Amino acid sequence: MTSTVTRQTRSGWGPLSSLLLLAPVLLGAPWIAHRQHSSLPEPIVDLINPVTKLPQISEARILGVSKHLSEDIGFRTPGTYEHALGDKWMYEQVVDFKKKCDEMIAESGRKLECEIWRQEGSGSHRFDMMGSRLYKNYVDLSNIVVRVSDGTAEGKEHAVLVNSHLDSTLPTPGAADDALAVGIMLECMRVLVETPGWSPRHAIVFLFNNAEESLQDGSHLFSTQHPVAPTIRAVVNLEAAGTTGRELLFQATSEQMIEAYSRVPRPFGTIIANDVFSSGIIMSDTDFRQFQQYLNVTGLDMAVVGNSYLYHMRKDLVENIQPGVAQHMGENTLAILQYLSSDPEVLPSLTGGYTKPTTVYYSLLGFFFLYSFSTALKLHAALFVASVALATTLFSGSQPNIGGAGKDAKKGKGKPNGIVSTSSELTAKELVRGAVAAILGFMGCLVGANVVAVIMAKVLGKGMSWFSNEYSALLLYGPPAVLGALISQLLVSPVQELAVYTSITLIQSFLALVVQLLGIGSASLLFLSSASLFIALLINPGFSGSKIEISLVTYALGQSLPLITGTMAMLPVLEVFVPLTGRMGADVPADNLISTIVAAISALAVPLFLPFVHRFGRSTLVKAVILFGIASVVPLAIFAVREPFDEMHQKRLFVLRTENITTGEHHLHLSTSDGAPGFQALVHEIAKEFGSGPEESENPEALPEPIVMDRYNSDWDPMFPFSLFLTPYKVPLTMDIGYTSPWTAPGTKFSITAEEDLVDLSTGTRSLKLRVYHPGLIWTVIAFDAHVLKWNLDDNPPNEYTRHHVKEASFYGKDTWSIDLVVKIPNSGRAEDAGILVNFIGLQEQGMWPGKRALLEDKGLDKNIGSTLLMFRDLDRWIEERTEGGIDAMLLGCVAGVERV
Ligand SMILES: *[C@@H]1O[C@H](CO)[C@@H](O)[C@H](O)[C@H]1NC(C)=O
Numbered sequence: 001m002t003s004t005v006t007r008q009t010r011s012g013w014g015p016l017s018s019l020l021l022l023a024p025v026l027l028g029a030p031w032i033a034h035r036q037h038s039s040l041p042e043p044i045v046d047l048i049n050p051v052t053k054l055p056q057i058s059e060a061r062i063l064g065v066s067k068h069l070s071e072d073i074g075f076r077t078p079g080t081y082e083h084a085l086g087d088k089w090m091y092e093q094v095v096d097f098k099k100k101c102d103e104m105i106a107e108s109g110r111k112l113e114c115e116i117w118r119q120e121g122s123g124s125h126r127f128d129m130m131g132s133r134l135y136k137n138y139v140d141l142s143n144i145v146v147r148v149s150d151g152t153a154e155g156k157e158h159a160v161l162v163n164s165h166l167d168s169t170l171p172t173p174g175a176a177d178d179a180l181a182v183g184i185m186l187e188c189m190r191v192l193v194e195t196p197g198w199s200p201r202h203a204i205v206f207l208f209n210n211a212e213e214s215l216q217d218g219s220h221l222f223s224t225q226h227p228v229a230p231t232i233r234a235v236v237n238l239e240a241a242g243t244t245g246r247e248l249l250f251q252a253t254s255e256q257m258i259e260a261y262s263r264v265p266r267p268f269g270t271i272i273a274n275d276v277f278s279s280g281i282i283m284s285d286t287d288f289r290q291f292q293q294y295l296n297v298t299g300l301d302m303a304v305v306g307n308s309y310l311y312h313m314r315k316d317l318v319e320n321i322q323p324g325v326a327q328h329m330g331e332n333t334l335a336i337l338q339y340l341s342s343d344p345e346v347l348p349s350l351t352g353g354y355t356k357p358t359t360v361y362y363s364l365l366g367f368f369f370l371y372s373f374s375t376a377l378k379l380h381a382a383l384f385v386a387s388v389a390l391a392t393t394l395f396s397g398s399q400p401n402i403g404g405a406g407k408d409a410k411k412g413k414g415k416p417n418g419i420v421s422t423s424s425e426l427t428a429k430e431l432v433r434g435a436v437a438a439i440l441g442f443m444g445c446l447v448g449a450n451v452v453a454v455i456m457a458k459v460l461g462k463g464m465s466w467f468s469n470e471y472s473a474l475l476l477y478g479p480p481a482v483l484g485a486l487i488s489q490l491l492v493s494p495v496q497e498l499a500v501y502t503s504i505t506l507i508q509s510f511l512a513l514v515v516q517l518l519g520i521g522s523a524s525l526l527f528l529s530s531a532s533l534f535i536a537l538l539i540n541p542g543f544s545g546s547k548i549e550i551s552l553v554t555y556a557l558g559q560s561l562p563l564i565t566g567t568m569a570m571l572p573v574l575e576v577f578v579p580l581t582g583r584m585g586a587d588v589p590a591d592n593l594i595s596t597i598v599a600a601i602s603a604l605a606v607p608l609f610l611p612f613v614h615r616f617g618r619s620t621l622v623k624a625v626i627l628f629g630i631a632s633v634v635p636l637a638i639f640a641v642r643e644p645f646d647e648m649h650q651k652r653l654f655v656l657r658t659e660n661i662t663t664g665e666h667h668l669h670l671s672t673s674d675g676a677p678g679f680q681a682l683v684h685e686i687a688k689e690f691g692s693g694p695e696e697s698e699n700p701e702a703l704p705e706p707i708v709m710d711r712y713n714s715d716w717d718p719m720f721p722f723s724l725f726l727t728p729y730k731v732p733l734t735m736d737i738g739y740t741s742p743w744t745a746p747g748t749k750f751s752i753t754a755e756e757d758l759v760d761l762s763t764g765t766r767s768l769k770l771r772v773y774h775p776g777l778i779w780t781v782i783a784f785d786a787h788v789l790k791w792n793l794d795d796n797p798p799n800e801y802t803r804h805h806v807k808e809a810s811f812y813g814k815d816t817w818s819i820d821l822v823v824k825i826p827n828s829g830r831a832e833d834a835g836i837l838v839n840f841i842g843l844q845e846q847g848m849w850p851g852k853r854a855l856l857e858d859k860g861l862d863k864n865i866g867s868t869l870l871m872f873r874d875l876d877r878w879i880e881e882r883t884e885g886g887i888d889a890m891l892l893g894c895v896a897g898v899e900r901v
């Protein structure tokens, strides 16, 4: 054999037959990962295990609780009548639980105590979100609390808190979010207490908090005011942002808690989820934040995240919760509580605070891996060094490689001779060419997918065509990603296959080391991949019989693990991000986001694609380019005619029907939170159908006005600061002649007043109590400009004249709230400038569709108030028919105004 291209020396398998041989790995590895990802336990019905006679988590009972809350009671938005019903029902449950518990104790004399509370309280807190400063004020909200302990003072000294929320957000019945977790907690209580002889060494506090969706007021109330709050050492928070799949651990804030999580029967948590969530890109938050901020405790934050299309939607119903979800979350939660309440050390060890975890963890094929950052660093460093060593032994040649590659590779070391390298030489220069090919390949992959994203969204106007199926974006962006990678290789071809393989191993192991050095545990993904590439490469000569050739067995070995980990990353990331594009706002380039995800994770999943491409030389590469060119255009054509939304993957439409009591005007405000095409056209149709501006019939098409969305747009303050991501339109309405506003009538007027008002011209300040009176209205918001020197919302208002937003949430029937403030009067304190212009808005407690649908049958409903629901019924029906169920509309009756106080 001579230095002619090594192709002839190969086993003789062409590209297609090679792929066929590799097919078991290429298809099998993702299949294994997918199976693992979608595995859920069998749902259990029996409360008692018929074999062991011990109590067990019953999914049937959990779902029964969820169904009662979400369907029998309904939409439990804080401040509504239904919300109060949820509170009452929950209290009855724990009273009943205590009764049974006490009976059991009386019978058995066990070391056990069950205590219950209905906590009620008011307060305020600063709650910054999405980059905006915001304050919350709450009145008489409630929590239901249960403590299970061994009855001793020592047993109660250290407790683990487990939390779920009873309330649901604006129009959603909240079956998964979060009634499911309420059921899980009740079920854990039953199983623990009914287990014969069970007694907790450390207490467990069950918090059924009744105001999470109003921005975590319930957990704030518990953390700042409940008598047992100071005993809490750790928190387990149970949430949902979807209805299917395994419950995901997405925040774990200490070593001890990760250790606790490792005890669960079916772990599903990775440091990657933790890193993604803590980056803030998901734009959501849980009660966990309050426990961290006000109790300063560590914990675990877990949620059901699959099928996130239904998150905060009408269809968050029990019928849409996948069988096995409740069982999975229930058994995992129980295991954590059993461990923390029985282990003598863990909870007490957290008394003096906790340390941020420096732990890498992930679940892989049913195993839970857990090791420290320093171990990870050593591993990654060792791998990188080993990769460099291997690369050095392989690529130290500097003369033509004549047969028996093994021998001459070493001989050539340090003997530069001016020979121009050919593709058969194992020289350092070839390795550099390989690295260039690898880097270009990765970039080409990203570019290829993003070009198609731009074509779809900007050129064809068919953005978000993949929305209705989380994985479908793989079909649209996968082929152009491959095409981009292939085209990039034309620039460098021919390159040695082995050089590309080796350089990818080097680059990945280098990045694994660097990323880990930055303290980002997600580096483990790169580590696992480069480790398997390295090992396969190391033993490759054993299969190929040569150092220069790569055996197909090596491909199979090297590629298996990256395919598994890549698939395990791809599935949850797409499941989270694809539905998320429906609520990220119109300004987010959703197509580019998803195409980048597809391309980047695919590149990670199939690192050996590039060396494989160079295995067969340039003519095969050219053929592959043509093939993938076609393969990219076909899905593009198919996706261009797809509708992004359907009945189970709906567009979010926000509708406010607002009466401005200052001007007497009525408007329909419409907005959406995605950038899919067609919204403007829909708004025009709605305007034509339901709007009635003064210029009627003249040019009905021009009626809806696009609105500038900023901090000064008070129309959308009920949704502030999420509202900043909306794309709103405004349509004027005319009211029936017989309409008289209930919101301006004496005694029930929505108003803002200043009490205890004192202007001090000598200091240029004014102190006052700003009181909001809001009968029949909930979730009121005020926004005003002022230079606040002092107030009761927090200790450090910004020291400047600026805009403030204060939101309220109160228990049903509470119709007034206030804040105390001292402001600096602008313009050097002239008395005539002391007034503050306050924008205010609130939601009609009886004007929320579909939550209040049943009220239409209520004979006692005030006809002025009922007019909102009547219109929503018609509008909702119209939207349903017009879009064939492709839209979930949130329809809220609002009352707003502006007053100088
Ligand atoms: C919270 O606990 C940590 C120790 O884990 C401590 O360093 C920190 O000062 C505490 N913060 C507050 C606000 O108490």
Ligand SMILES: *[C@@H]1O[C@H](CO)[C@@H](O)[C@H](O)[C@H]1NC(C)=O
Binding pocket: 660, 661, 662, 663, 714, 715, 839, 840, 841, 896, 897, 898
């Ligand atoms: C109500 O009308 C007043 C006066 O035009 C305006 O300043 C205010 O922004 C309006 N409020 C809302 C919420 O539309």
Ligand SMILES: [Zn+2]
Binding pocket: 165, 177, 178, 212, 239, 240
């Ligand atoms: Zn929730």
